[in-house]
Amino acid sequence: MPGTVAEDLEIIDAGRGGGTGTPAGGDDDGGSSGPLRPVPRRAYFTALQLGLAAIVMFFMALASSYIVRRGLGLDWQRTPLPPVLWFNTVVLLASSVTIIVARRKLEGGEREAFRSWWWVTTGLGLLFLAGQIIAWRELAASGMLLATNPSSSFFYVLTAAHGLHLAGGIFSLFYVTLRNWKRSRISQSTAAELTSIYWHFMDGLWIFLFVLLTLGR
Amino acid sequence: MVTHENGGGHGHHQAPTGFIRKYVFSIDHKVIGIQYLCLALFSVFVGMALSALMRLHLGWPNAHWSIFKGGLMTPEQYLALMTMHGTIMVFMVLTTAPQSGFGNYFLPIQIGAADMAFPVLNMLSFWTTMVSLLVMIAAFFVAGGAPIGGWTSYPPLSALGEMAGPGQGAGETLWIIGLAIFCGASLMGALNFITTLIDLRAKGMTLGRLPLTCWTWFVTAILGLLAFGVLLAACILLLLDRVAGTSFFIPGGLVITDQVITWHKGGSPLLWQHLFWFFGHPEVYIAILPGMGVASHLLSTFSRKPVFGYRAMVGAICGIGFLGFCVWGHHMFISGMSPYSAFAFSILTMTIGVPSAIKTFNWLGTLWGGKITFNCAMLFALGFVSLFVSGGLSGLFLAQPALDLYLHDGYFVVAHFHLIMGVAAIFGMFAGLYFWFPKMFGRFLNEGIGKLHFWLTFIGVYAIFMPMHFLGLAGHPRRYFDTTAVEFLQKLQPVHVFISIAAFITIGAQLIFLFNFFYSLYAGKECKEENPWHATTLEWSIPTPPPFDNFAGVEPVVYHGPYEFSVPGAADDYIPQHLAPNLVKKA
């Protein structure tokens, strides 16, 4: 409601944002008014978190379908989980450790050590994927194909979906080491940090899926 | 030189010069916004042409047309038109134009950013959408034609392939693939929108100073981010059922034309419905929320008053977004779902009427005591409010499972969702287009032709969709090729004739719009001013049309809320958001 002129002019000065002369910032890491700033570093982290949220929804949809479909399960047959999955799990967990070590080395300025540990991580990632393919072959050899049973259908779908996402992580691992970062807006260490968050997430996702498949098969 | 290699940094130092980089594979959010709008414009005319054919048939099912030998269309052709009309309208028009089109163009400008956070990703998401559209349209041209399963594509009809009906073969496969691609495109877009809004706001652009358009684009993007992943998962499972012989959605023991299907067993058709509607209900709000934002924005601007209850409006937008994820079951009251959960879904759905009512009251509150100018943009915004009320209230019937026992899957539903998520959302787009056209293209849309367009459309859509409620009350099921096989439907044929005539007039009015669009683009009244509407938000602080990096390299600072109209003590009846307090002229 309109009040006195003085009061209203105060509204004009302050806007909605607060009482001081300098407006509260939409951004908090920039300087004062000046040239347009580049995309701030944290935008990459925001985007990554949002991407992970979307991935969570995707896997939740598959996982809840799994649980629902199993609940209907007059035709549900037990799918034997190939033992190689245990080995793969250990490999993936190890890769999460090596990526942590790699990042420590990068922060400590030991570039050579970083590169070695990073390659080790990449290698372990590839090993995991190879292991998953072996698991598929074993399962297929035992007669459990994609369409054999809902249990095996879900096994293939979930592992394939995870494998594809993990392959994206491996691409990103290669990208961090092979790209020329001098001409980039973000530093190599930022890229390495983003990749490692994604990598840990893929690791955690695999543990979740492995537990789900073990309990649900 | 375009700074492609910098992985999404701003390329604001230099604008691209080559045609391809500038207009085709552009990373400028404004060009991408226009590309999205063009895609939607193309799609909306395709979708409308399909509905014209359907209405021609529904109005005069027994007529013999000399140009169409053996009748206008077969039942399967009718269902194919219906399926593709729904799909194209929902995904390629209602999802792309208000959000990806206008949002892309104006979200960065309204928050004071030079571009989206990830311009290359932005370009990718447009071209992925384009691929998805092409794949879907291709369904018309394969053997068997386009799918006949409706835009909801319920299995087993959609999962059994050609044996379930023509169009359920290659056409349906293409449809599912197209939809899956669309999910990917929308996820990229949503991620970009949210990041941009969170991290690229100019100094002073607090959340409380965001224009309501930005709030709706923001919440819509969140809905998209959380919903499209689920649809993607559902599409993958459906595709596997079709091509790999799995049984996610197909139960055992099915028999079609005496042939037993032995290779599927145990699947659940309801599982698809749950997954689809978990996406599908938020999708409804993805279509309508940006329209609400534009309506709020324009009602305030053209009644020269602040938005009534800004905080309540923001709360309502967020409330609608949140509740949108809790109500999918109301599409499944008679599907065989547990009646107890149906009842729970029903109560949750009724509560979604509350934020919707808040918005309506606040729109009226915004107009109250104002000084209303009636240009085309405002007329469409006012039309939006009227249609939102008319379309929204029928939702209160459909939210009750007991009433749904009669109304479900009938014309009452068709009337409801066309008014609210179809027509109201399109009115939001028209409002936005008449409002922003001068900023985008440097010329005004012709007001005289525009008014004709408005009146024909506004009267037309009521004449089309109000009578559909009565068809629903009389018990007319939807997706019926004609009324010949059911006796009680035959009495309703005159209503179909009336609706068809109204539809043709309304469609004719859209041709007037199309003429206005192209006429004004090249010969409309020029707009050289920065701020022809005396509006407050940042897009009106920059030259018309906007330069490549929007703010000519200088970051704007925001000092005021988005709707400071008619502030007592100020000389002008509007205070732009970027105007420093000491520059505000006092009365």
Add this chain to the structure above:
Amino acid sequence: MLRRRSEVGSTTVALSLAVFLVLMTVVTVYIFMAKVWWFPPAITEFGHEIDDQFGRTLLITGIVFVLAQFGLAYAVFKFRDQGQKATYFEGNNTMEIVWTLATVVLFVGLGLYARNAWAQVHFQGAAEGALPIEITAQQFVWNFRYAGPDGKFGREKPELVSASTGNPVGLDSTDPASKDDIVAPVIAVPVNREIELIIRSQDVTHSFYVRELRLKQDAVPGMEIHMHFNAAVPGNYEIACAELCGLGHYRMHSMLQVMAQEDFDKWVKDQEAANQ
């Protein structure tokens, strides 16, 4: 001079818009009140409950509809640009709270009120001694099966389904219980008798829908869904499919015949004779 013209223009447009909104509202309300196109009379008890609930919902939404459209019409006309200055206010918290609470009470209350009719259809099972009838939907036919004198449905096998040779539901003749089963293309029921429907589908999803029963239920393949009703008025009522099931969806039609008990007994005899 220019100013004047724009004000006159604004009055014309405002008036047209207001008049259209009022007209549209009045015509819509009239058609609803005059029941120009309306439900057929209900023949079940819960059908009447549903009609009552529809009436309550129509009353509430009707009032909101009229108030909102008239309010909009009034606002656009009253506050059209006549050269006045707009009043500055940013909202009113008391009013926000009042209408939020009012709509919560109104809408949620309405939802809770609807529980009764829904409960009668779904929360309660069929009454004791109900006559079971199995409905099997297929593209694009309805099949109705009665258990016959033994009260037992015989076994069905998908591989025996053969619509062309007169066994549309795949009845297994080796099962003694199936000997006296009756399969008919229409459904006949005795008046005032509780009927239990067992709804199934052979191929895709269909929906069993009879307007006068106020009943609609999807027939989902892989599921057996139980419904029940008690029809109070003899007559012939149309059954239409209400879930898209393929190209013949629009002609998937049958009849519900509600008849006196003695007529029903005769009908059953005729069917048995035809089935021999």
